[in-house]
Amino acid sequence: MSLFVRALLVIPGLWALSLSALAVPAADVATVGGISLYDSPALPDDFTHLPYTNPDAPKGGELRQAAQGSFDSTNGFIIQGNPADGLSHVYDTLMEASADEPFTMYGLLAGGIRLDPDRHWMEIDLRRSARFHDGHPVTAEDVVFSFRLLRDQGQPFYRAYYAGVDQVEALDDDTVRFEFSDNESRELPLILGQLPVLPKHYWQSRDFTSPTLDKPLGSGPYEVASILPGRRIMYRRVDDYWGRNLPINRGRHNIDRLVYDYYRDQTVALEAFKAGNLDLRRESSAKNWATAYDTPALEAGFIKRMTVPDAQPAGxxxxxxxxxxxxxxxxxxxxxxxxxxxxxxxxxxxxxxxxxxxxxxxxxxxxxxxxxxxxxxxxxxxxxxxxxxxxxxxxxxxxxxxxxxxxxxxxxxxxxxxxxxxxxxxxxxxxxxxxxxxxxxxxxxxxxxxxxxxxxxxxxxxxxxxxxxxxxxxxxxxxxxxxxxxxxxxxxxxxxxxxxxxxxxxxxxxxxxxxxxxxxxxxxxxxxxxxxxxxxxxxxxxxxxxxxxxxxxxxxxxxxxxxxxLDGTRIAMWDKFGYPQPFPEYTFDLSSWWVDPQRAARVEERQRGEG
The missing domain is CATH 3.10.105.10 (Dipeptide-binding Protein; Domain 3)
Incomplete structure (x- = not known):
């Protein structure tokens, strides 16, 4: 540590000031489309789609999965209540991770990113085309509002995640600036990229801390179509989703309807899958995996099983x-x-x-x-x-x-x-x-x-x-x-x-x-x-x-x-889906799958015949 920096440390209030003084001006920092933890992103700023997606994947169809127990809220950001599964589909984040890289974020709501080389601050330019589902533009004020709302009133992990942010401000309608209390967390800029952006005009007059069963307003690829409290929630793909043609989204979010049916008992959920009432199941039981799927549908090729590998630590x-x-x-x-x-x-x-x-x-x-x-x-x-x-x-x-x-x-x-x-x-x-x-x-x-x-x-x-x-x-x-x-x-x-x-x-x-x-x-x-x-x-x-x-x-x-x-994810599914291969290296990404019309028709014909 230099004598100059040591001197700053002993003068109250001067250390925080010194970070801004020593930081590189924003005008001297290049605007990029993605950031990585240590190295540069694998994809150039002008990439056309993620390497593990199919940009020509067909749209349509339905994916039905089981959820465990029950739910009583569509607000998944707070301590109170038991939130429904799948709510993240409703919200866009500032950036999106690539499942093919250990930790790289590419712009989603963010059209441009400027990160101080010494990681004292970050500025984000929002895409002017970004819209909430009600047509309101996504603005820098929405980002500032979301950050403060989640940090101050959300689940405890938001406070832990954002602990290193000293200040956040909207520089104009489209630009938000984060200033960091120190530059010790290399991960912090990428964590901020995961920030879900909530609409200020929707939440500022509502009680954010209380559970609700209202349909939430977001800007993401899906919106809530129907709610049967405690039993089922269905999401539908937003046809005019503002971000559908972005490179980060091309070939993703292909399925029209995502359905989560709730079961209190996993044995019942397994039987529902084998009966054709569910389309896909992530199997956590070794016994079930070894013995429970030995059915005529599996022998005839209508049900498929596979283990999708990943390179993440097992934890x-x-x-x-x-x-x-x-x-x-x-x-x-x-x-x-x-x-x-x-x-x-x-x-x-x-x-x-x-x-x-x-x-x-x-x-x-x-x-x-x-x-x-x-x-x-x-x-x-x-x-x-x-x-x-x-x-x-x-x-x-x-x-x-x-x-x-x-x-x-x-x-x-x-x-x-x-x-x-x-x-x-x-x-x-x-x-x-x-x-x-x-x-x-x-x-x-x-x-x-x-x-x-x-x-x-x-x-x-x-x-x-x-x-x-x-x-x-x-x-x-x-x-x-x-x-x-x-x-x-x-x-x-x-x-x-x-x-x-x-x-x-x-x-x-x-x-x-x-x-x-x-x-x-x-x-x-x-x-x-x-x-x-x-x-x-x-x-x-x-x-x-x-x-x-x-x-x-x-x-x-x-x-x-x-x-x-187990170093992987066990998947059992009715053979109605298409998916790119090889799978991404680090994370199982179901958003890149699609419903294959011909295979889906074959499966549905069999299920009708058995019914």
């Missing part, structure tokens, strides 16, 4: 322990609980060998910690040596565990005894109070009972009184947003370029924020600091190193009981 799916409750505040108890799971038995007897065991929060990526920490990792971890377990520094990953369940349970019982528990008459109790350890697993999907019960049986062998509570989706969401659970299944998905979302996953600021994704209730200064470092990484190497250090801290904290993963 972490796990039973999450709620640190807000005893006894999870003791690391030895948490480690003991992780030893009670038996993935090999589950994979053999329930999963048909379909899955791989998850170890890392950045599984299947260069960000996964392996072996002992490198010198660069140790440099990041060293300031927190006093508050981190010695294992973080001294033990390799993946961590060694006894090979057999019997040996793991023996080690678990030893840890529980160290933590102040003992077994009396077959029940594990607190040595001081005599109170038994009782744990409840909160679920909403009965499919997960069969994978939870074996874990409960293993816990009972340790004397732990464990049970499953299956509730309806609405009650589940209420308890989740209020952190009213002992253990529940949590998912922490990761992209190839993790960033601002990590604040909401792990940091102290979000430990008690309702509906935040810090389900664990983590409050750890080392984690907070590593997340800040991760967000501020200025190179791929720095990001990978920081992610590995964070991975070590999380794994040696034993905050979750890891589950399993």
């Amino acid at each position: 972490m799916q796990a039973f999450v322990m709620n640190l807000r409750r005893a006894p999870f505040q003791d690391r030895r108890v948490r480690e003991a609980l992780t030893l009670a799971t038996d993935f090999d038995w589950l994979n053999t007897h329930l999963f048909y060998g379909a899955y791989q065991e998850t170890d890392s929060y950045f599984e299947s990526s260069e960000m996964e910690a392996q072996g002992l920490p490198s010198d660069d990792e140790l440099a990041l971890l060293a300031p927190y040596r006093d508050i981190l377990p010695d294992d973080v520094f001294e033990e390799p990953l993946p961590m060694s565990r006894p090979d057999t369940l019997r040996a793991r349970l023996k080690k678990a019982l030893s840890l529980l005894r160290e933590a102040g528990y003992e077994v009396r008459d077959g029940v594990l109790v607190d040595t001081d109070t005599g109170r038994p350890m009782r744990l409840q697993f909160l679920l909403y999907d009965t499919q997960f009972e069969r994978v939870t019960l074996p874990l409960i049986q293993n816990l009972e062998r340790l004397g732990i009184q464990a049970s499953v509570r299956v509730v309806d989706v609405n009650q589940y969401l209420t308890r989740r947003r209020n952190f009213d659970f002992d253990l529940m299944i949590g998912s922490f998905p990761q992209s190839a370029n993790p960033g601002n979302e990590q604040r909401e996953y792990w940091t102290s600021e979000y430990a008690d924020a309702p509906r935040s994704r810090n389900l664990i209730g983590l409050r750890n200064p080392a984690v907070d600091a590593l997340v800040d470092r991760l967000i501020g990484a200025n190179s791929r190497q720095a990001l990978d190193t920081t992610a590995r250090a964070l991975d070590r801290v999380l794994r040696w904290g034993f905050y979750v009981i890891p589950q399993w993963h």
Whole structure:
């Protein structure tokens, strides 16, 4: 750090001023059509369509999918209510990601982008042709209004996402400027590209914080056609959608009607699919995938199955322990609980060998910690040596565990005894109070009972009184947003370029924020600091190193009981769709599919005959 910059840091109020003073003037920055996290976008500014789309794809047809549970709101941006599926189809964002690149955004509402080379600010020129569905133009004031509305009244993750924005203003009707409080987050400009733009003239006279079943007004490729509260929502393609001929959209949004039918039970939803009442299904059950689709329609080629690969990290799916409750505040108890799971038995007897065991929060990526920490990792971890377990520094990953369940349970019982528990008459109790350890697993999907019960049986062998509570989706969401659970299944998905979302996953600021994704209730200064470092990484190497250090801290904290993963998306569908191949490398993009008229007619003829 130079002496000049050090001097600025000690003068109150001058540091923020210095960013603008030192930043490159907007007039000296080229206007471009896309931005990327580290490198340049793969496509030139004059690209005609995304490489994985078919610009000549036919329009028309219908796609019916199942949704889980129920819904009572068409406002998906707020804490309250259970929003309907598919609402993102209604809204355009400033930019759109390419599913063929790790993290690149191309202009959607944004016709031009100017990003300060040092990432102190960004200006966006809106396309003058952009319109909401009621004909009102999309203006810079709408962008400013949307940013402030989502940050101040939306779900907690918006506050986490936009934390680095110091100021946003409309320079004129078509130009908006974002100024950043610092330039530590390379990801922040791209995150702002994901901003959904809401109409100010619609929302300024309405209560944004309350659930509603009104049809929302947006500027996107679809609008809500009909609502059957709690049971069905249907979207129709907007014929005169303002952005239909943009290069980013050419060959996308081809299907006329998108239907989401709600089912409280996944078994019923599966039967509805096989009966032809649903067109496509993303299958999460290995058992179903192996056994449930063996039907005459599959044998005759009317139903197809495939696994669409992706290059994203697998992330972490796990039973999450709620640190807000005893006894999870003791690391030895948490480690003991992780030893009670038996993935090999589950994979053999329930999963048909379909899955791989998850170890890392950045599984299947260069960000996964392996072996002992490198010198660069140790440099990041060293300031927190006093508050981190010695294992973080001294033990390799993946961590060694006894090979057999019997040996793991023996080690678990030893840890529980160290933590102040003992077994009396077959029940594990607190040595001081005599109170038994009782744990409840909160679920909403009965499919997960069969994978939870074996874990409960293993816990009972340790004397732990464990049970499953299956509730309806609405009650589940209420308890989740209020952190009213002992253990529940949590998912922490990761992209190839993790960033601002990590604040909401792990940091102290979000430990008690309702509906935040810090389900664990983590409050750890080392984690907070590593997340800040991760967000501020200025190179791929720095990001990978920081992610590995964070991975070590999380794994040696034993905050979750890891589950399993599959490197891809399992799709079952009636053979009425066309789709470009090869699939995009990083993300499954259903918006590039279309209904093939001839194949759809063949399927419908069969279904009518069976009906």
